Every structure is written in structure tokens, then in C-alpha cells.
Amino acid sequence: MDLQLAGKTAVVTGGSKGIGLALVRVLLAEGMRVVTGSRTITAELKETEAVPVAVDLSTSHGPAELIGKAALVLGGIDLLVNNVGVGDTDDFAKGARLNLLELPDDAWEHTFDLHFYSALRASRAALPYLIERRGTIVNVSSVGARAASAGPADYNVSKAALGALTKLISEQFGGQGVRAITVSPGPVGTGVWTDPDGFVGRLAKARGLPQDVLTEQLIKESGVTTGLLTAPEEVARLIAFLASPVNITGSEHLIDGGMIKHV
Template sequence: MTSSSTFAVTTSELPSGRVIIVTGGGSGIGRAAALGFAEQGAQVLITGRRAEPLDDTAAAHPNITPLVADAAGADDARRTISTAVERWGRIDALINNAGAGAILPLAEVTADRIRQIFAVNVVGPSLLAAAALPHLAASRGVIVNVSSTFGHKPGAGLSHYAASKAALEHLTRCWALEFAPSGIRVNAVAAGPTETDALTGMMGLSEAQAAAVKAEERAQIPLGRRGVPEDVAAWIVQLADPSATWVTGQVLAVDGGLGLV
């Protein structure tokens, strides 16, 4: 892209009030971010594959609207963007928070497991961003990608999850350059170990295994604790705020210092 005319859209008739899309908005960091935006007065569309957690989050604030959608699906990516535009007429921020991963030693990998991780962590954000581009250009909006400490810190048994997050971080930098002429900012938050259900859900550990991992992580994190969703969500909200209009292409580590050791 060489000029802002690529995604030129008239902004004079856009309604007031920000519109935010948060993928994986039914729980954890996505839920906390959605609530943070809603409390600021934004209209928030949250997506996920399960209706119940989405409905629970939507019930917590009248500005949150749920939509069952698979972040890795091309049709659902287009449907997510069109739903926001048809309902509110604009998009100001896309928060690519939905994630997939596994503790997956190389000896145990299968092609399907690798594809599933990259579909959610790399393909999905790409499809959503592409579909949102003209609307983000109209609002001079922002994309915030949610990465991980392990996008830049190696971890045994995490190679494909880590590689997918490293890819997402580099997409962030490349998109920041590509979309800057259209006034679209792109940043990422690299979240450290956070008190969500990711270990027993996404990573597939038993409760006992998850407890052991949590204890090990607490011992490694310089600030002495695992994060809570609000620790990370606060920075997602801040990077999407209009006050951050001169910040783009950055990957902000919010991990209690874990990336330093």
C-alpha cells in the first residue's frame, strides 16, 4: 500500500461513539477488555465459539453484544465485521484476542494440531483485519493483537504455540507499516501467565498439572505473582485509546517481568 487512498472512506457522516470488536470476549482477558471498553461508553461486539460465556459477559454491561463466531473461519470473519457495521455503522478498534495453543512436544505433533493453532493465532487475525480495513481507515482506528511472553521467549513443549505468537508479533510490525498511510495503528500486548482457564481449557492440563505450572510460574516471575485479566486488559484499552495516536508497531510485554529472565 502506497497511499491512504487505498482504503478511502468518507468519515463526515460516521456516528459518534466508538465501536470495538473483541474476539474471545467471553472469558479471561477478552471479557475484561470488553468490560473496560464498555465502561468507557463504547459499543462492544464480542465473539467466541460458545454462546454461554458470551451471554454471561454481555449480561454484565448493556453496551456489550455477543456473537457466536469462529475467529479462524473466513465466513465468520466477514460476518463479524458486517455485523458491527450493520448495527453501529463503524468500527474503531479490532482486538484480536482469541487464541489457541497446546503443550505439544515435537515428538507428539500432528499436522492437524499445528494447523489448528496457526488457524486461530495467525490466520484468524489476518482475515478479520483484512475485512475490517476500510472501516478502520474511515475511523482512523486501531488493531490490537494479543500475543504472549512466549512469542519472544522460548519454552520447552510450546514450540508451535510460541511460533504462532511470534508470527502474530511480526504481523503487528508489518501491518503497522502497511496501514500507517491509512491512519490505522497496529500494536500488540504480549500477556504473561494470567489467571484464566487457559491451562485447563486451551492447554488441556488437569487441575493438578495446572496447579503445578502456576506454582512454577509464580516462582519465575520477578514481580512474584501471575497476572489477572484486568492487568492485561488495561493496556489493551489504553493502546486502543485515541490518546495513543502516535504509538504503532509496538509489542508491549505485560508479564510481571517474566520475559526478562
């Protein structure tokens, strides 16, 4: 299937690993030119033909810095994917462990800087280029936005805000040809779930369980109908489809193995 992306340009935040790295590979395979920004440039990212930019997207200046460099390299931007997220696993675990009275302001601020404000700032910087090319923004959220009481509270609330940002961009700039879409994965087979030092790995050690046993238990408790982790490549393929010329905007697309069951 030709997605009609060949020759177009993309900026992907958080492209050094996980969903971001899978997306970089998929977009390159579709013939796009890609710039990606992250704090760390991994060996796996260096093996691709993407142009990496070392940048801290949780800072007030980082997203605009990335977009500025990308525009110079690419000559314009057709697609922005706001994917960067999770960050330090200790912060992620803190949001899951502490309740609203216990979780301090700085935890909320860090989480929103990484998951919401990075997307807001990158979108704001990229919009002039996207308007010029009638481009697309895809915001990578989470099913946690629909289940704010389950898992890291600050993370889930920040992702809910990200979904609202999608709606706002779609409404305000749709008349100028810009589409904005939310993709919300459920549990994905990234380092958060698979690395021994990731969130689930640390939780397994704390509970004295093998990591694969806890993974299976958590997936079952989450209500994932298929009983499977979603592969990063599956999320990447969905994003690539939504970035193709289709009349879809302002909507949320779940890829969660049936976890969210309400209409």
C-alpha cells in the same frame, strides 16, 4: 483519566471469557459500543451491554462474518482487538508435550487458524472501516512468542507470526491513520491457569500435585519476577490505554510480571 474512547466502537474477538470478557467490560465502562465474537456466548457476556455474535473464528469465513455483522450494528469500526485464542486445552497440551517431529500438521493448522489466520482475516475485513475512521488494531500475543522452545511450540510460533503481522499492518497502513500494536501477556489468571479442567489443572492432576502448588512452581520456573499471575483486568486496561489517542504504533507491549528479562 479520560481515555477519549466514549462514543467510539470496538470489535473484540474471543470476548466470552478471560482477557476478552475483561476487555469488553473495560471498553464498555469507557463509553464504547462493543461487538464481540466467539463460539460460545457465556452467561457472563450476556450480562454486559456488548452485542455478542456466535461465530467460529478459526474458519476461513468466520472473521469476515463477524466484521460484517459488527459494521452493520455499529455503523463503523474504530478498534479491532484480535484476542481469540488457546481453544481446546487438549490441543494446547499436545503442543507442549510433543516435539517438532511428533506434532502433526493438523495440530499446527488448527493452532494457526485460531491464533494467526483469525487475526489476519479479521484485520483484512476491518481495515476499510479502520482507514475511514483512522482506527486501531491491537493483537493479543504472548510472551511465548519470545520463548519459542518453552511451552506449546505451535502456539508460540503462531504468536510470533501475529507480532510480525502487527508490524506489517503498521507499516502498510500507518500513512492512512491506522495504528497496529501488539500486547504480550505472560501467565494470566484465566481458565488456562485457574480452572480445574484447564491446562494447568490437568497437568497438576497428572503430576499428583495440588493445582495451587503447581501454579506457584510454574510461575517461579517461568522467571516471573513479581511471582504473580497477571489479572485479566490488568491486560484489559493496558489495551484500553493503547486504543486511546496516543502516538504508539508497530510496537510490542509486555505485561508479564518481569518474565522476559533480555533487552
